[in-house]
Amino acid sequence: MGHDTKNALQILKSVANNPQSYIANWKEKNSLPVIGIFPMNFPVEIIAATGALPVIIQDSKEPISEGNSLLAEFYCGYTRSIADQAAKGMLDIFDAFMNADHCIQLLGSVDVVRELLPDKPVYFEHLIAAMDDSWTKTQVQEKIEAFIIEAERVTGQPISDEALLACIQSNNKNRQLLRNIFAARRNGDAQFSPAELQAMIVSSMIMDKNEHSALLESVLADAVAKPRDQRIRLHLSGHFCHAPRVELFELLEDCGAVIVDDDLYTGARYISTDTKESMPPRMALADWYFARNETIPCPTRVQKTVDWDSYLLNALDNSGAEGVIVVMAKFCEAHMFYYPELRKTLNTHNIPHLLIETEHEGMPVETIRTRVEAMIERIRRKSPTRQITQESA
Amino acid sequence: MSSATPSSVNRLKSNDAGRHMIADYWDRIFTANERDAQLVWYNGAALNPIFQAAGLEWAHGEAFAARLSAQKLEKSAQLAAQEYGYVGELCSYARTHLGTALLARQAKEKYSKGIVDDAERDDLASRLPMPNFIVNCYAGCSTGQQWDEITHRILGKETPIFNVSLPFLWSNRPDAGYLKGQEWEEASDYVAAQLYKLIDFIEVQTGRPFDWDALRQGMKYIKEASEIRREAMAMCANLPAPATFWDWIASVAHINFLPAGPELVEYFSNIRDEISHRVASGESAIKDEKYRLYFDGIMNWNKLGTLARVFAERKVAIVAGRYTHNAFWQEPQLIDTDDPIRGMAQHYLLCPTNHGFQTIKHFTKHDCELYGLDGIVFHSTRTCRAFTGPQQMLAKAMQKEMGLPSIFFEGDVADESFYKGELLESRLEAMLETIDVRRSRDFIASSASNA
Numbered sequence: 001m002g003h004d005t006k007n008a009l010q011i012l013k014s015v016a017n018n019p020q021s022y023i024a025n026w027k028e029k030n031s032l033p034v035i036g037i038f039p040m041n042f043p044v045e046i047i048a049a050t051g052a053l054p055v056i057i058q059d060s061k062e063p064i065s066e067g068n069s070l071l072a073e074f075y076c077g078y079t080r081s082i083a084d085q086a087a088k089g090m091l092d093i094f095d096a097f098m099n100a101d102h103c104i105q106l107l108g109s110v111d112v113v114r115e116l117l118p119d120k121p122v123y124f125e126h127l128i129a130a131m132d133d134s135w136t137k138t139q140v141q142e143k144i145e146a147f148i149i150e151a152e153r154v155t156g157q158p159i160s161d162e163a164l165l166a167c168i169q170s171n172n173k174n175r176q177l178l179r180n181i182f183a184a185r186r187n188g189d190a191q192f193s194p195a196e197l198q199a200m201i202v203s204s205m206i207m208d209k210n211e212h213s214a215l216l217e218s219v220l221a222d223a224v225a226k227p228r229d230q231r232i233r234l235h236l237s238g239h240f241c242h243a244p245r246v247e248l249f250e251l252l253e254d255c256g257a258v259i260v261d262d263d264l265y266t267g268a269r270y271i272s273t274d275t276k277e278s279m280p281p282r283m284a285l286a287d288w289y290f291a292r293n294e295t296i297p298c299p300t301r302v303q304k305t306v307d308w309d310s311y312l313l314n315a316l317d318n319s320g321a322e323g324v325i326v327v328m329a330k331f332c333e334a335h336m337f338y339y340p341e342l343r344k345t346l347n348t349h350n351i352p353h354l355l356i357e358t359e360h361e362g363m364p365v366e367t368i369r370t371r372v373e374a375m376i377e378r379i380r381r382k383s384p385t386r387q388i389t390q391e392s393a
Numbered sequence: 394m395s396s397a398t399p400s401s402v403n404r405l406k407s408n409d410a411g412r413h414m415i416a417d418y419w420d421r422i423f424t425a426n427e428r429d430a431q432l433v434w435y436n437g438a439a440l441n442p443i444f445q446a447a448g449l450e451w452a453h454g455e456a457f458a459a460r461l462s463a464q465k466l467e468k469s470a471q472l473a474a475q476e477y478g479y480v481g482e483l484c485s486y487a488r489t490h491l492g493t494a495l496l497a498r499q500a501k502e503k504y505s506k507g508i509v510d511d512a513e514r515d516d517l518a519s520r521l522p523m524p525n526f527i528v529n530c531y532a533g534c535s536t537g538q539q540w541d542e543i544t545h546r547i548l549g550k551e552t553p554i555f556n557v558s559l560p561f562l563w564s565n566r567p568d569a570g571y572l573k574g575q576e577w578e579e580a581s582d583y584v585a586a587q588l589y590k591l592i593d594f595i596e597v598q599t600g601r602p603f604d605w606d607a608l609r610q611g612m613k614y615i616k617e618a619s620e621i622r623r624e625a626m627a628m629c630a631n632l633p634a635p636a637t638f639w640d641w642i643a644s645v646a647h648i649n650f651l652p653a654g655p656e657l658v659e660y661f662s663n664i665r666d667e668i669s670h671r672v673a674s675g676e677s678a679i680k681d682e683k684y685r686l687y688f689d690g691i692m693n694w695n696k697l698g699t700l701a702r703v704f705a706e707r708k709v710a711i712v713a714g715r716y717t718h719n720a721f722w723q724e725p726q727l728i729d730t731d732d733p734i735r736g737m738a739q740h741y742l743l744c745p746t747n748h749g750f751q752t753i754k755h756f757t758k759h760d761c762e763l764y765g766l767d768g769i770v771f772h773s774t775r776t777c778r779a780f781t782g783p784q785q786m787l788a789k790a791m792q793k794e795m796g797l798p799s800i801f802f803e804g805d806v807a808d809e810s811f812y813k814g815e816l817l818e819s820r821l822e823a824m825l826e827t828i829d830v831r832r833s834r835d836f837i838a839s840s841a842s843n844a
């Protein structure tokens with residue numbers, strides 16, 4: 001790994017770890033607004049087309065204190081962290097907020113932001129979750145138009161189709177670069193650790209996309225493929241709206257596993273789908289909403305024609321993953337609903353899997369370690385080639 | 394020999410008299426297959442007048458979970474759900490109902506193999522027949538829509554399903570508010586248009602034209618019943634309260650999903666007349682009413698009797714609540730009985746969890762003022778994030794803006810393991826002491842100013 005690569009990677013990691021400082025610098029340099037975006041379906045190109053910076057708001061690693069007296073303790077960690085950040089002034093840096101997702105817990109936390117920061121616009125348009133209905137497309141198109149009007153209002157900048165297209169192109173390029181890196185991992189390249197991949201994704205959610213892509217290119221210019229070793233290959237699945245703690249990745253690797261693919265939101269899900277450049281840009285943004293759910297189905301959406309479980313089987317085929325770790329943010333209802341469907345499919349196909357619930361604070365490391373080790377042992381016993389390798393080792 | 398302590402709860406007799414209506418309704422559901430009737434499973438909004446006009450039987454998911462829970466018969470369904478893999482933190486209405494879906498599927502499979510399981514036949518949770526189709530129309534809570542999507546999946550994806558999408562009333566624009574503004578008008582039109590599509594879908598499922606006259610007639614009864622219900626509720630501003638929240642809870646089923654007809658109107662007329670009689674004679678719903686409180690949260694169906702007693706024994710009349718007073722055809726003036734669809738759409742949007750915090754605060758303040766309340770009890774409903782979302786902010790705002798104290802207690806809609814009775818009682822007593830202290834301070838202050 002050359003000097004530039006290390007440097008560029010270091011910058012991405014530091015942005016991912018400290019978004020506030022990047023945002024403050026960006027604001028000072030550009031004198032333009034920064035808009036806080038709530039996950040997972042808002043098309044950020046709308047904001048970028050005004051010249052403002054769209055930032056997908058991250059879970060803070062700071063322990064939740066005040067957030068617990070604003071939302072019930074049985075709200076997911078991400079939403080309580082949002083409330084906590086709002087109460088502690090950590091969201092003051094944003095000039096406005098936008099949300100397109102109707103998870104009732106997310107809406108609860110966005111309402112807290114609206115109450116605690118009454119001078120900032122907090123805008124919500126409900127991108128209808130029922131994807132199959134004949135009227136959903138028109139409705140989503142209308143909501144995209146409404147977001148565009150609001151973005152123009154809060155930034156004072158008109159949005160042209162040309163500007164939208166340029167932002168679509170830069171977001172697509174960014175996604176493609178990241179997808180290449182993820183594809184390399186799937187195909188056996190282990191040069192980047194899971195924590196580094198997460199830093200690349202999280203920093204992309206925060207940074208100006210052209211700047212981010214330039215750094216990624218610099219990382220890739222010096223990249224040297226490193227063949228993955230013979231550890232047990234795992235797929236990580238789920239974990240919506242925010243990143244799982246990297247300690248979990250380290251623990252899995254410690255137990256003798258290597259992560260070869262994922263469908264995490266702060267992973268393959270975020271970069272799964274490009275916005276069509278051949279379509280008129282406003283239509284393309286609406287189309288992206290539907291296309292993403294076709295690429296990697298999400299249980300927060302309602303769509304008869306796609307199945308997350310079928311997607312997962314296919315992904316396992318592609319990556320050669322031998323087992324699945326379902327990572328569920330505690331209290332995430334959409335995920336709780338869908339988990340039994342995944343479990344049923346994985347059981348039917350005799351694929352070892354494990355459910356790990358994550359909490360905002362604290363990880364029961366030893367309990368997780370024991371369960372992961374047991375699962376890895378099961379995989380070893382299941383595979384004759386694995387047994388031979390083990391015996392001859 | 395000790396004699397039983399007379400109950401401090403003076404329940405409405407007319408409610409007891411109307412209880413058979415609920416049992417009759419469920420009997421019709423359980424016998425739907427035998428009668429070759431088409432059955433629709435639905436969740437959320439009160440679409441029943443549409444189903445009734447279409448000649449269908451309708452089984453409301455939450456209602457069935459609530460019924461099982463109130464009768465303490467929910468365990469077999471919840472066990473089936475747990476075995477299937479649902480985590481205990483999932484909405485317990487959904488968990489219980491998905492359990493019944495699994496049991497219904499199992500029963501049907503056995504039946505097709507000619508197996509008759511007596512134990513199963515006697516288990517109420519196993520008696521819900523499989524639906525001919527599913528309709529989802531859930532406001533406020535994203536869980537509601539995901540729940541039916543999963544029901545559809547676990548029934549094998551063959552059962553047709555129709556989704557009515559209800560936009561959340563967030564209040565983006567300055568003109569937005571309760572029943573007003575562009576957002577409200579646009580959402581009303583959007584939902585109304587979907588209801589017409591729903592009726593097209595039902596026509597396909599039933600193979601017969603929809604009976605619009607029957608819908609108009611049904612909505613006439615519902616409008617009348619609702620007007621009477623609101624009139625009766627308003628009489629509870631009287632001191633002492635002639636009826637309480639628990640009486641309104643006992644009539645939720647009637648207003649929410651029982652058939653629209655003269656019997657429904659008569660039932661609410663009887664309630665109104667009994668309340669009116671109590672007002673005239675000074676009869677109180679609880680013995681020696683001393684405190685008047687508001688209940689925020691969805692119902693804890695496992696603990697109905699317990700909760701009613703806990704409050705009554707402390708001379709507390711729970712007079713109003715978000716669940717009872719801001720739901721269930723609560724704005725009957727919106728219904729145009731000649732052309733009912735838009736007014737129905739508006740009611741579906743008016744679910745008490747489908748508003749931003751400011752609107753919820755608006756109607757809570759309104760009710761606390763109207764009914765002259767001293768404080769608020771928040772049912773922190775463990776698996777219902779929709780109701781609990783705004784509660785902590787609401788408690789703070791009501792204290793700050795109206796000086797109203799509040800307490801929180803933990804429980805759940807249909808999972809009694811979350812109920813913490815002792816905490817409720819100690820917190821309640823502490824709040825009543827606060828109210829006493831405030832009253833004596835106010836008394837001293839007013840005596841001083843009169844002196």
Ligand code: SF4
Pocket residue numbers: 076077078079103104105106240241242300329331332333334335
């Ligand atoms: S993690 Fe789950 S529960 Fe939390 S905001 Fe996201 S979708 Fe909602």
Ligand code: SF4
Pocket residue numbers: 484485486487534535536537540691746776777778779780806
């Ligand atoms: S969480 Fe509450 S509002 Fe949502 S589906 Fe369950 S009971 Fe209904």
